[in-house]
Structures are given as C-alpha cells and as structure tokens.
Amino acid sequence: MSTLESSPDITPRQIAFVRLARPLGLLDGTLLLAVGNDLTKDYLESRVRGEVTAALSAALDREARFAITVDPELAEDAPPALRVVGSGADQRHEPYSQSRDEREADEADARRDARPDLSLVPDDGQDDRDDQVRERRYGGRNDDRPPPANRRMPAEPARLNPKYLFETFVIGSSNRFAHAAAVAVAEAPAKAYNPLFIYGDSGLGKTHLLHAIGHYAQNLYPSVRVRYVNSEEFTNDFINSISEGKAGAFQRRYREVDVLLIDDIQFLQGKEQTMEEFFHTFNTLHNANKQVVITSDLPPKQLNGFEDRMRSRFEWGLITDVQPPDLETRIAILRKKAGSERLQAPPDVLEYIASKISTNIRELEGALIRVTAFANLNRQQVDLSLAEIVLKDLITDDQTTEITATQVIGQTAAYFGLSIDDLCGSSRSRVLVTARQIAMYLCRELTDLSLPKIGQAFGGRDHTTVMHANRKIRELMAERRSIYNQVTELTNRIKQQNRG
C-alpha cells in the first residue's frame, strides 16, 4: 500500500478505492481482496489494475496479481475504511481519511475522468446498486435470483454430468483452493472471481469442479441458466452454425446464459475464427455481469497461440491450479468411489492402489474398477495379493512416451482382426460395436485425450458416445470374463509396443 501511495501516477481517488478493499490472503503471488459492492470491484479491476499489480509485484519482488470477490457484508461493515455521511435514503459513505485537499483533487480527477458512473465513488447506495445488478443480471426482481423459467426463452440444456458434484469431490491440499474458489463462484455468480480460471494436468478434477459449479448454482438459484461446453464442442458448434447459417442461434446458446463453463480452453489454440468468436462471447458475458469459468492444462501466460488480449482477460479474475493429490487424498478418493459405485475393497487394497498410482485420478479410478471386476469374475475376495496380480501389468514405471489414440486403434483393430476403417466406421454389428467401445475405453484410460478428442479419432463421434462406451466397458468387465481378458491383453500389447 505504501509503495502504491508513493507512486506519482496514482490519484487520491484511486487510493480511496484501493482503501475500500480488504485483503483476505496471499496465495502464490495472488492477493485475494474482498470489496463491498460491484462498483468498487469494477473500478479496481478496470481503473487501477496496472498500478496495484505493479505495486504488489514491487513489494513482493515477484510477479504478482490480485483477485477480487464481492462480500456485501463489507459494505455494512464499513468503518474503519469508511465513514457515513447523511442518513436514511441519502446515506453515503466516504473514504474516512480524505482531507479537503484530497477531495478537491479527487473532484478534479473526476472531471478529467468524464465517466459518469465513476462519480459514484465510495457513495454507498447499496440497495440501488443491487437492483442495478439484478436488473443487469436477471432482468430485475426483488430477490437476488434469476426470474422464473417461464419468463425466459426455452432454456438450452446445461449439459451437466450428474456424478460430478461438490459432494462427490474429495478435498485435499492439492485442490483445496480451487475447490473453495469454485464454491464461491457457484454461490455468487459473477460477484466472486470472474473469470475463474482453473488449470492443471489431465485427470486431476478440473472437469469435475466445472460441473459441480453448475449443479450447485442451479440448486441455489433454480432458474439460473448454466451451460457446460468443452472447447472442442464449442469449435464444432461454431463451425456447424456457420455452415448451416445459424450464427444467431449459436450466439444465443452461449451468450444468453448466466454461467458459462468452458472446459479445456487450450484446444482453441490455432483456431483463429473460433477464438475470435470466443473472445466476443467472453466480452459479452463479462460485460453483462455473467460468470465465466475456464479450465486449461496450462496457466494463461503459457497458453501459446492465444492473443495477448485473450490471455489478459483470462487473468482478470482468479487463477488457480489443481495438483496431483497426496497419498491421503488418493485413498480418500478411492474410498469415496468404492462407496458410491458399491465396490467392495478393504482399506489395505485401497492404500495399495493409491500408493501405486499417483499422477492421474482417472487412472486411479480405473485401477479400482479393474481390481474389483477381476474379483467379481473369479468370485474371489478383493485382497492385496489379487490387487498385486491385477495391477502388475497396469502399473509400469518404465513407460517413456505417451500412448496415442492411433496406437490404441491400430492395436485394437489388429487384435480383433478388423480394419481401422471398420473400427472407426459406422457399422452397428455387435462385434464391431464392442471392439469400438473397448478401443474408446482404452483411449480414455491410457491416453490423456479429452472425450471430444477421442470422439474425433473415431470418425468424428460425439463425446457422449465415448462416455457411454467407457461406462459400458467398465460394467462388462465385471460381468464377462472374455471382455475383461480382452481389455487386459490389449492393455499389455499397447504398453509393450510403447516400451519397445
């Protein structure tokens, strides 16, 4: 703060606004701030971002940023930062420490500003502004919720996976902050961090958190319009809308929502027109005070192939990562999974699996499925020796290169004596369907590819087809020995090819 106030470029007005912010904590170079209302948030984000960021970076001697959440209780909490002037409806808050000189400077500054809404400096009028926010956000009502569904256009589906809830998400040190930010955003869409940007390696729970935000926001505000989309689906939808002359419908689908959840933004890389469209979608939503949540495999700064104006927007709100979970969290995840899927596995087996698979939660779950499926087929108890046998092939420490979808498809086609065209084609014969589903399952388990990417590798199929295949093979493995054996043998072949 002292660095900021001594800066020659900062005006008393800006300082007055900065003083309204309450620090909540510092995390990885991000200072979390709470303010009492949207106007202060908007002002700090748009008018003093550069100055505050520079002062913070200088004070911390590292690159630093800040992220703001709105906490209406702070407005009521006004002293020590504010004093109240007037009473009743005229009541205003002013910066407590403002001297006459400062006020005059402030007024001059305000004249220079020529932005009428900013003349509302620390004037409270919280009720009016809440109304404005409601007006902007939900078309104006007396409570802080969206209007009933019958006053809107028919809603587009939210596209949420019912399994991905906050209740089914295990919190550990690796994801605690991302989880807290996700809850905050769901509880107060566009009032907390906007956008929320979550990044991290594959299989660490980013998609799960996105869906959980959508579910929770819908529970709290039943008519809130939520839309989940993977960036590859966004791309395909955009391309189709252009070729079919339905650009208007496309824009309505993505711009007339209260919460847009966009997964795996890195896949927009290199798709210039789609990126441009997303840029405008983002701006429209942000300007209209709608929440955007984005996930990516990398932080914004490292997203090559994105324009600076796009990357800087990703940095407007809060950036948080998810890390690989520690052993305790992995065990807790397996315990929860075993409970929800009714899979019987004693604690020492869960610990064994958790100790062997550490970098990807999807693999962790896959290992539990295999162990319990094997026990089921053989009518055996799940115990440590069985787990060791089953996971012997799955767990290899010497894997050097990444497995690709082409490898999985090639090996699966060869194993079943099919051509690649057959495997990826449209025939619905039972043998072909099962082989195709096994190949999709193995792509999901052995590669880091997203569902839409896997769908694309199989002749442009939808991601829901891949999800269905994944679920189907998991079930069949526990019911049919032949399927279990085929999946196991194929896994070994693919891994061997990859090693050799």
Ligand SMILES: Nc1ncnc2c1ncn2[C@@H]1O[C@H](COP(=O)(O)OP(=O)(O)OP(=O)(O)O)[C@@H](O)[C@H]1O
């Ligand atoms: N903390 C957690 N608690 C419970 N389950 C989790 C947790 N984190 C991840 N999972 C589960 O792990 C699987 C993979 O997670 P998810 O698909 O969300 O990862 P991701 O980070 O989005 O991966 P990708 O980048 O490949 O899309 C899902 O089944 C998810 O439910």
